[in-house]
Amino acid sequence: MTDHRPDPDALLERVLSEAAREHRGALKIFFGYAAGVGKTFSMLQAAHRAAAAGREVVVGYIEPHGRPETQALLEGLEALPTRPVPYRGVTLQEFDLDAALARRPGLILVDELAHSNAEGSRHAKRWQDVEELLGAGVDVWTTLNVQHIDSLNDVIGRITGVAVRETVPDRVFDRADDLELVDVSPEELVERLNAGKIYIPDQARRALGSFFQKSNLVALREFSLRQAARRVHTDVESARRQRSVAEPWATSDRLLVCVGPSPTTTRVIRTARRMAAALDAPWVAVSVERAGATDSPAVKDRIAEHFRLAERLGAEVVTLPGEGVASALLDYARTRNVTKILIGKTDQPRWRRLVFGTIVDELLDRSGDVDVYVIRGEGDPPRPAGPPRPAEAIDRVVYLKAGAILAAGGLVAAAFDRFGLREVNVVMALLAAVAIVAARHGRGPAIVASVVAVLGFDFLVVPPRYSLAVTDAQYVITFLVMLAIALLISTLTARLKVQVENGKAREFRLSALYELGRQLSSLSGAVFLSAAAGRKIAELTGGEVVIYLGDPGEPTEIAYGRMTGVALHPVSEPAARWVIEHDRIAGAGTDTLPNAAALFVPLTGSQRTVGAIAVRTEPAARMLEPEQRRSLESCAGQLALALERDRMSIAASEAMIQARAEQVRNALLSSVSHDLRTPLAAIAGASGSLLRGDADDEPTRRQLLETIADEASRLTRLLENILQMSRLELGAAAANKQWNILEEIVGSALGRVRRELRDHQVEVRMPPDLPLVLVDGLLLEQLFLNLLENAARYTPPGSTITITAARDGAWLTISVADDGPGLPPGSEERIFEKFYRASSSSDVGRGSGLGLAICRAVASVHGGTITASNRPAGGVEFLLRLPFPADPPKVELE
The missing domain is CATH 3.30.565.10 (Histidine kinase-like ATPase, C-terminal domain)
Structure with a gap:
């Protein structure tokens, strides 16, 4: 008999999902493929039907585009006033998020989900405003066109020839609770455009000649239908899992995308996102940090930017150390059960591919059962002519020092030759000088030293001496072998130096994390924990650190860095409160609160967010690098757990004190009750006998009085003990x-x-x-x-x-x-x-x-x-x- 019991993990996932959705508003997107298909019109019609059914509906922001039909549908609906924002001599009317949160209606309409807010707004994008409304428990209806979905942006741009700058992350689209496709045929859309129902006549003529060509509209319509169909398929699978009709569906596919500094990487990442969405498979973005490679700051910035794009599209990001890119990728792919690898291919000359080979060729040769997808892209953009930037300027002092070392080696080699030692000893002296230059000053000076060493050997030793001419052709082989050995020694030595430096950097980060964990485990009290973590994070990042503590919905307080520039900045406190409320990174270098003075990272514990860390470095983008960000998040996690542990310890102590107090009270009552009852009973019995006249003779009355006095004395001593x-x-x-x-x-x-x-x-x-x-x-x-x-x-x-x-x-x-x-x-x-x-x-x-x-x-x-x-x-x-x-x-x- 087949066991049709539901999977416990699926049940737990469903329960957790429902619990998370219980206090979150519902998002409905009216989805189309171009302006004018009727998304806003359909949304307003549905709003009137909802209002007629008794639902509370408020218009947060509607873009009428000068269309009288849309304007007419606004009548009869409550509308919030817009927020005027002065911008470059004009006043823009923006959606007022604070007014919407204060009004807190049951349903609010917010048009144009992909809209970019004016400068000075709390969020850079309107979809972030919608996210905050949903987090506050408000249902939101909005509109979106297919070309604004982030993962489709580059493909649609190539088809239409129009680059759309305003995009919405795929996760926002995927998390929508309801999707209503608003669709008309391209012919009907063109008729609307010609009739002036979408744009004014001049704009309509320009649109028909560019974006609104029929070929573009057909392609956009297909994209929108495919997205809607994928969403319907996802809803069907979710319904099947909830009803436990079949076994939970799980794919064995896992995608890996190779991240590098090339501009092609952007296209590769978006292609991987679309493929992962189509396969419903997890995907990971991997960058390989080659041993001995010294990447420039510009290269590191481009890789960090690609990582941020991958994270925004829902990927897991990983940085791998390795000797070679292909071997590191394949080893990691086999460890993580990756089935598909996506990598970009830039245009290169044929001779370069034949001589040096490519990472793509090596992956194809060694991939085995792993599928490799090669995404063709553009070559690297040409570097602008002109003088080098200061960061790339040649350090003449380093080359002068390298020349001094090589000169000393040349003097030793000349001394060996003068004393009649063999030529091999002279070569060894020169190669030793090259190795010293490589170890002290890196690869560039070492390569120059290798060439100069060969020329010096020719000039000093090979006849005719003190001339670069060669009379014996056999020395040409000696020169080539010597140059190859010198280059090999210099390359290996320089690579070893870089590995040592990278190892020191990793050791420093690991030591800092270990030391932070050790300190936090030995301290108690939020102030002391924050001070220890703040000092260690400042040492690790080399910047200003401020630690804010507070629970969601409550005021924050500064536990560390009160007098720093970050703490005194007017935006810092609201930014910290927003990060604590939403449990998300914000601040400088991000799309949320980019005007903040620092990067804000939430202190997320096992139960709730307990605060935020603000870090400001120069340059600010350095904290967004994967290694720095992971280190900062690790420190934040350790501090959050330590603060949570301290709170739980205080709560446990208070509970213990209350339990002990209750225990003492119960023990006092049970212990004292007998000692109180006994003397009181004796006093009551003796006094009652005296009142009733039971004691006829004097000795009996005296005995009863002594009993009253003794028991009263005993009772007094008991009360004195308690008070004492x-x-x-x-x-x-x-x-x-x-x-x-x-x-x-x-x-x-x-x-x-x-x-x-x-x-x-x-x-x-x-x-x-x-x-x-x-x-x-x-x-x-x-x-x-x-x-x-x-x-x-x-x-x-x-x-x-x-x-x-x-x-x-x-x-x-x-x-x-x-x-x-x-x-x-x-x-x-x-x-x-x-x-x-x-x-x-x-x-x-x-x-x-x-x-x-x-x-x-x-x-x-x-x-x-x-x-x-x-x-x-x-x-x-x-x-x-x-x-x-x-x-x-x-x-x-x-």
Whole structure:
């Protein structure tokens, strides 16, 4: 029997998707292939139907284009006022995002999804405004033409000959909850254009001669129909998975696109995006960092720009180290189960391909089962003539130093030749100089040194000497071999130097991340964690760092870098709040808040976003490089987890404190309830007997009165213990130390518990010459009172209680011992805890569990200690040690 149970992973994915969509607004796109097909008209008609059905509909922004039919449909719908923006002497009317968020309607209409906002707006693109509305839970209807989809932009541009600058990322189009295709035939669209229903007559004539040619319209219509069909197919597959009609569909295809500095890479990336979308396959953009290669800043900037395009189109980006591009790509492809590799091919001369080979040829030869797609593109653009830029200018000092090293090698070689050493030794001296130049100054000076070394050998050694002429043709082979060896040595040495430098850079980043993790794991407190992370990130990036903390929907605070230029910039605080709210990177170099002073990265923890990091470097684009960005995101992730851990630790501590407080309250009630009920019951019974006249004779009445007095005294001592414990724990009870006679304190305590000790024998052994003690008499009396009462309660009648005192150097040692049953093993320390009672017998006669805790607190206030231990002969001994002053005052005894 076939198991048709749904896949748990698919169910979990569906649950998570529904949970994420629950608080997000729904996006509906009215989709067409050109202006004038009726997208805005259809959207307004649907809006009127929705309003008639009782739905709250608000017009956020509609571009009427001077069309009276569209303008007429706006009547009867609530419209938000536009936001005037002055721009180059004119006033533009833009969509007011803040007004829409404040109004927060059920459904809002926002025309022209691909529109670019005016400078000074919060977002550079209108689709970003729509994203924020959706995140706020507002449903949005909008319009879009097929040529504005990012991955189709270059293909449509080649077909129509018109480059469209305003694009929308494919992920925005793919995440739309509903897509309505608005379609008319090209012939009908041309008729509308001729009738003046789309543009004014002059614009219509120009459009018919360029963009609105029938061939262009047919191609655009096919693109729109294909996109709509792909979307319908995706919806069908999603519905099948939700209903668990069949097994979850998963493709085995995975695409890899090779990213390089060539302009062709842009076309390759967009082609890979379209192929991945058609196959519904994941794809990854890979750049190979060759060992020994020293890429210029311009090359690095172009690669970083291509990576940003790939990320925007939904690719995973990876930078690989490797000796060769083809081998690194194939190794990675086989590791990640890649089935298709896409690479660009630029025009090159035939002789260059034959002599040096190409990466494309090597991939085709070694690809095996992996399919390789070669995308033809343009060659590199010609470099403008003129003087080199400062970054590319030749460093003359480096070449002078290389010349000095080579000159020193030439002197050594000349000395070898003068002393009659063989020519091979002279060659070795020159090759050593070339290797030193390569190791110290890189590949360029090393190549020049290789050529100069060969010429120097010819000039100094080969006859005729001191001339570049050669009489023996055999030396030509020597020159060629020497030049080849010198170039090989210089290339390998320079490559090794670059590898060492790259390794040092990676080691520095890894060490910084490790050190940051180690510091964060040993610290607590948001301020200390932020300070440690801020210093380490500033060291890693070499720029200004500001750390903002705050939860989504709450004000932010600066935890690090308060007085930096980034923190003082007026846009920084709103940018940080936006990044925290939306959990996305924004700021300088990005499409969101590009006017910000820094790049803002969210601190995303395992549960929510807890803050943002702002980093400003020179140049600002350096932080958008893949390596720097990954390092910054890794640091942000570690800090976010550390902050989350700290919050959870604080929450756990607060919960523990509350639990302990509840435990103490329950223990206090359960422990004190019996001790309160017993004296109160005795007092109530004795007083009731007196009131009823049950005691006829004087001795009985006196006995009842003594019972009332004793139980009242017992109740008073219990309440005093509770209050005294509270004062000691809060630190409100400071020791009022004065000189006292220890015998008087002990005697006063014995007098207060005489009733409890009436069935026990008490022995007091103190030396007659014991000096005065510097203590708080009332607190020490309370200590003895609790110890004696505890001994009377837990020892049988007839047992003996012994109190001894002696001076032990700088300490006064006082012992209170009994010969009772003793303590249970292992409870010698626990008996000093609040509400702990060692006896396991019935509750009759047991105390509240506060007396010994008060004893330890009193001893601590005096700077002393108290311990308990079982005596070898039976019973318990409480040993109190108090500091003893060196020169106590002496009192004459009577």
